[in-house]
Amino acid sequence: MHRVKARVESNAKVVHGVHRLRLSSSEIALEAEPGQFVHVLCGENRDYILRRPFSVHRVQNGSFDLLIQVVGKGTTYLSQLESGDALDIMGPIGRGFEFTGNFEKSLLVAGGIGVAPLVFLAERLREDGKETHFLYGAATREGLVCLEDLSTVVQKVFSVTEDGSFGYEGLLTEFFGEAFQEYNPDRIFACGPEEMLRKVAESTAGTVPCQVSLERKMACGIGACLSCVCRTREGYRRVCVDGPVFDASEIIW
Amino acid sequence: MIDLSVDLAGIRMKNPVMVASGTFACGREYSEITDLSKLGAVVTKAVTLKRREGNSPPRICETPSGILNSIGLQNKGVDCFLREDLPFLRGFDIPVIVNVAGDDIEEYVAVSRRLSEAKVDGVELNVSCPNVKRGGMIFGTDAVAVAEVVSAVKKAIGVPLIVKLSPNVTDITEMARSAVDAGADVLSLINTVVGMTIDTDGFKPGLATVTGGLSGPAIRPIAVRMVWQVAQAVEVPIIGMGGIVEARDAVEFLLAGATAIAVGTANFMNPSAALEIIEGLEGFLRGKGYRSIGEIVGRVQA
Numbered sequence: 001m002h003r004v005k006a007r008v009e010s011n012a013k014v015v016h017g018v019h020r021l022r023l024s025s026s027e028i029a030l031e032a033e034p035g036q037f038v039h040v041l042c043g044e045n046r047d048y049i050l051r052r053p054f055s056v057h058r059v060q061n062g063s064f065d066l067l068i069q070v071v072g073k074g075t076t077y078l079s080q081l082e083s084g085d086a087l088d089i090m091g092p093i094g095r096g097f098e099f100t101g102n103f104e105k106s107l108l109v110a111g112g113i114g115v116a117p118l119v120f121l122a123e124r125l126r127e128d129g130k131e132t133h134f135l136y137g138a139a140t141r142e143g144l145v146c147l148e149d150l151s152t153v154v155q156k157v158f159s160v161t162e163d164g165s166f167g168y169e170g171l172l173t174e175f176f177g178e179a180f181q182e183y184n185p186d187r188i189f190a191c192g193p194e195e196m197l198r199k200v201a202e203s204t205a206g207t208v209p210c211q212v213s214l215e216r217k218m219a220c221g222i223g224a225c226l227s228c229v230c231r232t233r234e235g236y237r238r239v240c241v242d243g244p245v246f247d248a249s250e251i252i253w
Numbered sequence: 254m255i256d257l258s259v260d261l262a263g264i265r266m267k268n269p270v271m272v273a274s275g276t277f278a279c280g281r282e283y284s285e286i287t288d289l290s291k292l293g294a295v296v297t298k299a300v301t302l303k304r305r306e307g308n309s310p311p312r313i314c315e316t317p318s319g320i321l322n323s324i325g326l327q328n329k330g331v332d333c334f335l336r337e338d339l340p341f342l343r344g345f346d347i348p349v350i351v352n353v354a355g356d357d358i359e360e361y362v363a364v365s366r367r368l369s370e371a372k373v374d375g376v377e378l379n380v381s382c383p384n385v386k387r388g389g390m391i392f393g394t395d396a397v398a399v400a401e402v403v404s405a406v407k408k409a410i411g412v413p414l415i416v417k418l419s420p421n422v423t424d425i426t427e428m429a430r431s432a433v434d435a436g437a438d439v440l441s442l443i444n445t446v447v448g449m450t451i452d453t454d455g456f457k458p459g460l461a462t463v464t465g466g467l468s469g470p471a472i473r474p475i476a477v478r479m480v481w482q483v484a485q486a487v488e489v490p491i492i493g494m495g496g497i498v499e500a501r502d503a504v505e506f507l508l509a510g511a512t513a514i515a516v517g518t519a520n521f522m523n524p525s526a527a528l529e530i531i532e533g534l535e536g537f538l539r540g541k542g543y544r545s546i547g548e549i550v551g552r553v554q555a
C-alpha cells in the first residue's frame with residue numbers, strides 16, 4: 001500500500017451524476033488487483049473529515065480510473081476536480097477477487113455503481129482466456145454506465161432495469177435464476193447493494209463458489225480502527241483489509 | 254537545537270507527540286506508510302484479559318467536524334497482545350504505553366500486572382470508555398470508583414500508571430484529584446464525548462449501540478478547557494488530546510497545561526499527522542524564540 005499525491009489526468013462526466021476520474025500513479029496502477037480499493041482524501045476540509053473508499057475501476061499504463069457516483073459531499077468534491085489537480089490517495093488496499101482458481105465460466109453480477117470493480121475483473125478474466133458473462137442491473141438505462149465498455153470485454157451482458165427502459169424490467173435479483181441457468185457458470189463474482197448480494201449469495205449457496213464485495217463506512221481504511229467490520233463465521237472481520245471481497249459462504253447476513 | 258524531549262513520570266520521550274489509543278491499533282498497519290520510530294510514544298488499543306468481540310456494526314458515523322464511534326473493546330486479549338504485538342512495537346525503540354480496560358477491578362489489575370511484568374513503558378487505565386455496558390466509563394464517572402480501581406492497579410504494577418479520564422462528568426477536577434490521590438502518575442484526557450445521531454430517513458440511530466463516543470475537531474474546545482482546569486487542580490503531568498489535527502492545535506493543549514499530547518482521529522485523514530505535528534512544534538518554538546517545549550507548558554494568560 002502506498003500513500004501518493006496523484007494527479008488528475010481527466011475527469012469525464014459519464015452520465016448525470018457519474019464521473020470517471022483518471023488518476024496518475026504508477027505504483028497503484030502496477031499493484032492494484034480487481035476488487036481492491038483506494039482511500040481518498042476529498043479536499044483539505046474540516047467539516048467532514050474521513051477519507052472515502054472507491055474501487056479501482058480500470059488500470060492503464062501509469063494511471064488508473066475511478067468510477068464515482070455523486071451521492072454527497074465527498075463525491076461532489078471529486079466530481080468537480082479538473083485535470084492537473086492533486087489528490088491524496090492511499091492504496092491499493094484490501095483483499096480483491098480470487099480469480100486464479102480452477103474454473104471455466106464465470107458470471108459477474110453488478111448492481112448500479114457496483115459495476116466499478118467488476119469491469120477491471122472482467123478485463124483480467126479475458127486476459128486469462130476465461131468465458132465471462134455479466135448480469136447488470138440499474139434503475140434506468142442511463143444507470144447502466146458501463147454497457148459499452150463491457151460489450152468488448154465479456155461474452156454476453158444480461159441487462160435489467162427497474163423501469164424497463166432497457167433489457168428486462170424489474171430487479172436484478174428477480175432475473176438471477178434465469179441468467180444462472182442460461183450461462184451455467186462455475187464461479188460468481190458480485191458487487192452492489194447489500195440486499196442484492198445477500199439474495200445472490202442465498203441463491204448460490206451450496207452450488208457454485210460465490211464471492212461478494214461488501215461496503216461499509218470506513219475510518220482508517222487500513223485495518224487499524226475496527227470501524228468497518230462485518231459479521232462472519234469467524235467473528236467480526238474488517239471489510240477494509242480482510243475484505244472488501246469475501247467468500248459469500250463466510251458472511252452472516 | 255530545539256529540545257522537544259519530555260519526561261512523563263519516568264517515561265522518557267524524545268518529543269511530546271503520541272498516538273491516541275484505539276486509533277492506531279498496535280501500529281502494524283500504519284508502519285507501512287509512516288515512520289513509527291519518530292513518534293514520542295505509541296498508545297495501543299484497549300487490551301482486556303480475554304478476547305472480546307466488540308459491538309455490533311454499524312460502529313461509526315461522521316458528524317460535523319468529528320466522528321461518532323462505538324467500536325467497543327474488540328481485541329485479542331492480553332496474552333495474544335504480549336505474544337504478537339508487543340515484540341513488534343519494541344522494534345521501533347519508542348515507549349510503548351498499553352491502554353487497559355476491564356469489567357471489574359480484578360480484570361484491570363490482572364491485565365495491568367501482566368503488562369507490568371512484561372515491562373511495558375506505561376499502563377494507561379481506560380476508565381472512560383463510553384462504549385461498554387459494564388466497567389469502562391462507570392469507573393470514570395464516579396470519584397470513589399476511580400480511586401478504588403486506581404489504587405488497586407497501582408499496588409499491582411511497577412511501571413508508570415496513567416489514568417485516562419472521561420469528559421462525561423460534571424466536574425473533571427474531582428475525578429482528576431481522586432485519581433491522583435489514589436496513585437495516578439500521569440493523567441490523560443479526554444476520552445470521547447457521549448453523543449448520538451439519527452438517520453432522518455430511516456428513523457434509526459446512526460450506530461447499532463444507539464449512543465457512541467464523539468472525537469475529532471468538534472470536541473477540541475471541550476478538551477482544551479478540561480486540560481486547563483485539571484492542570485490547575487493537580488500536580489502530575491497531563492497528556493492532552495481531543496481533536497488535534499495540526500501543530501497549532503497541539504500548542505493550544507501545551508499552553509493549557511499539557512506536558513504531552515496525543516493524536517487520534519486525525520490519523521484517519523492523515524496517517525502522518527503526528528509526524529507533521531512534531532515538525533510543526535519545532536518550527537513553532539523556533540519561530541517564537543523558545544529552546545525547549547517545557548517553556549510553553551501552561552503559559553496561557555488566562
Ligand SMILES: Cc1cc2nc3c(=O)[nH]c(=O)nc-3n(C[C@H](O)[C@H](O)[C@H](O)COP(=O)(O)OP(=O)(O)OC[C@H]3O[C@@H](n4cnc5c(N)ncnc54)[C@H](O)[C@@H]3O)c2cc1C
Nearest residue numbers: 052053054055067068069071072073074075116215216217
Ligand atoms: C470498498 C468500497 C468501495 C467503493 N467503491 C465505490 C466506487 O467504485 N464508486 C462509487 O461511486 N462508490 C463506491 N463506494 C461508496 C463510496 O465510498 C461512498 O458513496 C462515498 O464514501 C460517499 O461519500 P460522500 O461524501 O459523497 O457521501 P456522504 O455525504 O458521506 O453521504 C452520502 C450518502 O452516502 C452514504 N455513504 C457514505 N459513505 C459510504 C460508504 N463508505 N459506503 C456506502 N455508503 C456510504 C451515506 O450513508 C449517505 O447516505 C465504495 C465503498 C466501499 C466501502
Ligand SMILES: Cc1cc2nc3c(=O)[nH]c(=O)nc-3n(C[C@H](O)[C@H](O)[C@H](O)COP(=O)(O)O)c2cc1C
Nearest residue numbers: 273274275299379443444468469495496497517518
Ligand atoms: C475509533 C476510536 C477508537 C478508540 N478506542 C479507544 C480505546 O480503546 N481506549 C481509549 O482509552 N480510548 C479510545 N479512543 C479515544 C481516543 O484515544 C481519544 O481519547 C479520543 O478519540 C479523543 O482524541 P481525538 O479527537 O484526537 O480522536 C478511541 C477513539 C476512536 C475514534
Ligand code: FES
Nearest residue numbers: 221223225226240
Ligand atoms: S476502516 Fe479502520 S479497520 Fe477498516
